[in-house]
Amino acid sequence: MSPSVMFPSTFEDVAAAVRQAKSQGLDLSVRCGGHWTASVTSSLVIDLSRHLNSITIDAENQLAYVQGGCRFSQIERETLKFGLVVPSGTCPGVGVGGLTTGGGYGWLSGEHGLTLDSLVSATVVLANGDIVKASATEHPDLFWGIRGGGSNFGIVVEFVFKLHPQRSDVYTTTLTYAPSLLPIVIQQINRWTRKQTPKEAGRLIFSADSQGKPAVVFIGFKNSDATEGEAAFKGFVELGPLENVSGMIPYEKLNPMLDSYDVPGHRLHWGLHLERLDLKPFKKALEGFTNLLSEHPEAASSFVSFEFHHYDKIASVPTEATAFAHRAPVYNALIATQWEKAAFTAVAQAATRELADTIAKAASTDLATNIGYPNYADGVAGQNKTDTYSKLAFGANYERMQEVKKMYDPESVFNKWFAIQPAA
Secondary structure, X not given: OOOEEEOOOOHHHHXXXXXXXXXXXXXXXXXXXXXXXXXXXXXXXEEOOOOOOOEEEEOOOOEEEEEOOOEHHHHHHHHHHHOEEOOOXXXXXXXXXXXXXXXXXXXOHXXXXXXXXXXXXXXXXXXXXXXXXXXXXXXXXXXXXXXXXXXXXOEEEEEEEEOEXXXXXXXXXXXXXXXXXXXXXXXXXXXXXXXXXXXXXXXXXXXXXXXXXXXXXXXXXXXXXXXXXXXXXXXXXXXXXXXXXXXXXXHHHOHHHHHHHOOOOEEEEEEEEEOOOOHHHHHHHHHHHHHHHHHOHHHOOOEEEEEEOOOHHHHXXXXXXXXXXXXXXXXXXXXXXXXXXXXXXXXXXXHHHHHHHHHHXXXXXXXXXXXXXXXXXXXXXXXOOOOHHHHHHHHHHHHHHHHHHHHHOOOOOOOOOOOOOOOO
8 A cells, every 4th residue: 555645845744744643643754855765664754855945055154954855966056156065975866864864974074074963953843743943052862863863853854054165176086997906906995095184085886887797996086186186096097997087077076976876766775884994805795796797687787885984083073972873983885786676676685685794794794783884774774673773773872862762752653764762
């Protein structure tokens, strides 16, 4: 049975829908920017994307007022008019709600931290239908919880972000290597990360080339001019890539560089953390991805990605300062399996888990405990019969989150993403 979908025009409309769902015992889901599909198992979906998508820029005070139905591509269009940005993810289509309340790694994390670290305040619709402001001075426990706790405490209908000055153009390099060069690429990544600056970030991606064969792609970014950018990634160019696309681009073209990896259809994300840059996990990941392509051509648009952020700024915020618990330096890994036909879903899920398990074992970790960056953890985020995975997602912050859950959603109306069991 298809869910009822409600498209609110005002914050009060959202509140009324929450009250209705609660009074009628309806299972509730929320769709914010619409980057992912809201759960179709719910009785009611509140979709913010159609009407609650306005953006107001206060350039003098360097603040952005962003309604919950926006995507970051919309936000950038408005903020860049003033030479300002909100640190976002690496996909232009990502919604503001999920990215911010779940963390927010991106190209600018080395300079500005996570997206949630630039959140100044928020307007939240609670489980009882109340509309409240959350900030360091108003409902501070709620403000703490929505910075990393996802949708567990309410529906954020407006975010207020601190904006940061941003140059108009940046340096990027996209280098495609033969898979046989993976060992020396990993050696170079190790050399580069040891001297990486906050203005630099990188990604290593395994994807299919135009012939459906595996390719190894390194993407480097530096928030600088061409001279500094070329110097930062010179070692990668010297490895002899098959293709080299490098140079200055307008900042607004930065996130769309990855558009080709984000295809319509069905998808499943599975994340892991790597603590070291040993060759073995990357080698096993490439082997497993190669097998995925050969055994399941339906998944040819899939990819495996590894992220390299400068962590000093992220780690400078104490773990207990926000609900987000993963501030220790790690490398995010993402398996993104993508396919067209629903009939392939069960096979895709099994293949994704198998590949994740292969990488985890190669990294000397256990897939049962290594769930990676929570925003990448589609495979376990909805497994909420117990709070096993929620405890992993929120780590040392989980007990306080239980207390905040008891305060703001004691009946667990919001329970779709790493659901928290309220404190007794």
